[in-house]
Amino acid sequence: MLEIKGVSKWFGKFQALNNISFNVNNGELVGYVGLNGAGKTTTIRIIVGVLPPDKGDVLIDGYSITYNKRQASKLIGWVPELPIFEPDVKALDYFVYLAGYYGLSSREAYSLGKKLFEEVGLSGAEYKKLQEYSQGMKKRFALAVSMINDPPNFVFDEVLNGLDPEGIKFFRELAKKFKKEGKSVLFSSHILSEVEAIADRVVFIHKGRIINSLSMQEIKRMASKKLVLSLGQTPSHNIVDKLREYGRVSIEGNIITIEDFNGEQSSIIELLVNNGYKVNEIKLVEKSLEDVFFKLIGEQK
Numbered sequence: 001m002l003e004i005k006g007v008s009k010w011f012g013k014f015q016a017l018n019n020i021s022f023n024v025n026n027g028e029l030v031g032y033v034g035l036n037g038a039g040k041t042t043t044i045r046i047i048v049g050v051l052p053p054d055k056g057d058v059l060i061d062g063y064s065i066t067y068n069k070r071q072a073s074k075l076i077g078w079v080p081e082l083p084i085f086e087p088d089v090k091a092l093d094y095f096v097y098l099a100g101y102y103g104l105s106s107r108e109a110y111s112l113g114k115k116l117f118e119e120v121g122l123s124g125a126e127y128k129k130l131q132e133y134s135q136g137m138k139k140r141f142a143l144a145v146s147m148i149n150d151p152p153n154f155v156f157d158e159v160l161n162g163l164d165p166e167g168i169k170f171f172r173e174l175a176k177k178f179k180k181e182g183k184s185v186l187f188s189s190h191i192l193s194e195v196e197a198i199a200d201r202v203v204f205i206h207k208g209r210i211i212n213s214l215s216m217q218e219i220k221r222m223a224s225k226k227l228v229l230s231l232g233q234t235p236s237h238n239i240v241d242k243l244r245e246y247g248r249v250s251i252e253g254n255i256i257t258i259e260d261f262n263g264e265q266s267s268i269i270e271l272l273v274n275n276g277y278k279v280n281e282i283k284l285v286e287k288s289l290e291d292v293f294f295k296l297i298g299e300q301k
């Protein structure tokens with residue numbers, strides 16, 4: 001479990017984080033969402049102990065990352081946004097070197113390395129130098145390293161950025177597997193559709209402050225729907241008035257858009273057909289997380 005408690009961070013006079021608090025429970029997948037520069041990476045670097053907070057603290061399974069860093073760090077795995085490793089070393093050799101920090105002998109480390117390389121999809125690339133690794137491969141390598149001691153908590157920073165569809169699927173399935181195993185998983189992402197597909201809860205950060213933390217159910221409830229209809233002819237004032245009962249109506253030629261749609265598609269079709277209209281196309285657009293995200297950000301301005 002991760003507990004972020006009143007964390008603030010300044011870079012010179014600029015306050016990047018302002019009293020950030022939220023938890024990630026065991027068996028929970030939490031999405032961390034915000035615009036560029038909102039403070040996601042800074043939060044994550046503080047959580048994993050590579051950047052000290054100026055105020056507040058982070059507890060990892062109860063251990064403080066500030067006062068009990070050794071113990072706390074062992075309990076968390078991290079895949080950074082842009083993993084940086086020694087470029088001129090063969091991947092498996094570097095893995096073995098890093099595994100030494102966890103007290104593994106080189107025999108144990110080689111055998112674990114082979115297993116983890118296979119698990120993260122790097123079989124066959126064990127003896128390539130890290131400089132020959134693509135961005136996606138580096139992320140997989142960082143993942144293998146973070147899995148050395150099978151920690152109960154994971155943080156992924158924009159892990160999907162720059163990955164191909166197969167890589168995206170791999171990390172999505174992995175995050176779900178970790179959740180099933182009872183691990184806590186925090187992941188920041190710009191790809192809102194991916195966050196929506198796997199998160200149990202979303203924490204929204206804006207200009208260094210947490211502006212909300214909502215479960216996916218709450219997000220779905222808050223989200224508005226939009227119905228777009230293409231008719232065989234331009235609608236009359238009379239029918240437009242009737243459609244206004246179902247949301248905010250706008251017309252462009254023979255296209256009707258109903259924002260904040262609150263009805264059933266079938267009743268709309270029935271209404272139009274009964275009034276002599278031909279419905280060429282009907283499309284319900286649900287942009288739930290994106291909608292809620294911009295609504296929340298808008299409220300802050």
Ligand SMILES: Nc1ncnc2c1ncn2[C@@H]1O[C@H](COP(=O)(O)OP(=O)(O)OP(=O)(O)O)[C@@H](O)[C@H]1O
Binds near residue numbers: 016034038
């Ligand atoms: N080492 C640093 N020195 C000075 N300013 C920094 C430093 N690191 C981050 N910042 C600033 O802190 C703010 C938050 O940055 P951070 O990288 O945490 O944002 P982010 O939400 O991860 O953004 P992105 O989505 O673009 O990765 C930004 O304004 C950034 O310029």
